[in-house]
Amino acid sequence: MLYQKLGKTDLNVSQLCLGTMTMGWTADKEASFAMMDHAFEHGINFFDTADIYSFWADNNDGGVSEAWIGDWLTSRQVRDKIIIATKARGRMWDGPDGEGLSRQHLMRAVEDSLKRLQVETIDLYQSHWPDENTPIEETLRAYEAMISQGKVRYIGCSNHTPSQLRDSLKTSARHNLPAYESIQPHYNLVHRAEYENELMGLARDENLGVIPYSPLAGGFLTGKYKRSGEIPAQSRGYGNDRMIPYLNKEGFDIIDAMEDIAQSHDATIAQIALAWILANPTVTSAIIGANRVSQLNETIKTIVIKLSDAEKAQLDSLPSPT
Numbered sequence: 001m002l003y004q005k006l007g008k009t010d011l012n013v014s015q016l017c018l019g020t021m022t023m024g025w026t027a028d029k030e031a032s033f034a035m036m037d038h039a040f041e042h043g044i045n046f047f048d049t050a051d052i053y054s055f056w057a058d059n060n061d062g063g064v065s066e067a068w069i070g071d072w073l074t075s076r077q078v079r080d081k082i083i084i085a086t087k088a089r090g091r092m093w094d095g096p097d098g099e100g101l102s103r104q105h106l107m108r109a110v111e112d113s114l115k116r117l118q119v120e121t122i123d124l125y126q127s128h129w130p131d132e133n134t135p136i137e138e139t140l141r142a143y144e145a146m147i148s149q150g151k152v153r154y155i156g157c158s159n160h161t162p163s164q165l166r167d168s169l170k171t172s173a174r175h176n177l178p179a180y181e182s183i184q185p186h187y188n189l190v191h192r193a194e195y196e197n198e199l200m201g202l203a204r205d206e207n208l209g210v211i212p213y214s215p216l217a218g219g220f221l222t223g224k225y226k227r228s229g230e231i232p233a234q235s236r237g238y239g240n241d242r243m244i245p246y247l248n249k250e251g252f253d254i255i256d257a258m259e260d261i262a263q264s265h266d267a268t269i270a271q272i273a274l275a276w277i278l279a280n281p282t283v284t285s286a287i288i289g290a291n292r293v294s295q296l297n298e299t300i301k302t303i304v305i306k307l308s309d310a311e312k313a314q315l316d317s318l319p320s321p322t
């Protein structure tokens, strides 16, 4: 496993980050603990969560993923060995301050996350998505207070447009406030434009850490969804329209190209999808998701695969469906 600094911070993160959105959704506590054990044993020192994970699941009002990470950190006594990234913005309680990036929301949300995670400090606290109803300066002043109180070390953002990110970085500089040190974009072989058009250059120019989410497009880039339209049972795309944007010619042409490349590396399609993301020099760490150890075991093995320039160029040249 390789480690590198997240942007200008002193957080030395593994090239793979364990995403924990499935915990309390499609992975139960036992499977979640097994995945955290496996990730840790294989050198992953970076976990990503969010306070809302995963409120859309049955019997889950949010907070479950953070709480299980907290239980695991405590039971394994490894707090000092794991870099914890979480997020705030989504609705966590009723009323006007129950969601958003206002000071009122964030100051309570961070206390709740600290309690669930059973830690004194969150290493990376991220704005989950923008809040057009709150001035950026108010959000950054709330983060400044958290950092000065030792509750948060660094801040990052996710799902921001280039102009929202630029405005925020300018506001930080103008008022001498903490600045976002990382971005968490939606980025993978079938969803490229959102990151590559502008955010990628901005991240490079500003020396930001980049931690893309859904590098396997939620499972589509494993090759288990078929051109024939067959949706595997017990997969994220079963019984809903999540994978529809990719179930088309562009999407399957990418799978076919990856299949050929995978064969020559004695690898799987998922490993090639991840190797492609890790070959992008602007990417610090890819946030992988899994439901069980066997999936994680496959994806972690990616770290030994290096695409040739020609293979990368071939995948780069294919049109992305979204």
Ligand SMILES: NC(=O)c1ccc[n+]([C@@H]2O[C@H](COP(=O)([O-])OP(=O)(O)OC[C@H]3O[C@@H](n4cnc5c(N)ncnc54)[C@H](OP(=O)(O)O)[C@@H]3O)[C@@H](O)[C@H]2O)c1
Binding pocket: 018, 019, 020, 021, 022, 026, 048, 049, 128, 158, 159, 184, 212, 213, 214, 215, 216, 217, 218, 219, 220, 222, 224, 234, 235, 236, 237, 270, 287, 288, 289, 290, 291, 294, 295, 296, 298, 299
């Ligand atoms: N900032 C944001 O707005 C945002 C949004 C989404 C995610 N995230 C973060 O990013 C993390 C990862 O996102 P993601 O779960 O969408 O990532 P992903 O790696 O693209 O997809 C993970 C899913 O792919 C399937 N899968 C993984 N490995 C597999 C394998 N070897 N074989 C077959 N199927 C496999 C599993 O789903 P099935 O088994 O169900 O098919 C798994 O849950 C999340 O946990 C979260 O931390 C952030």
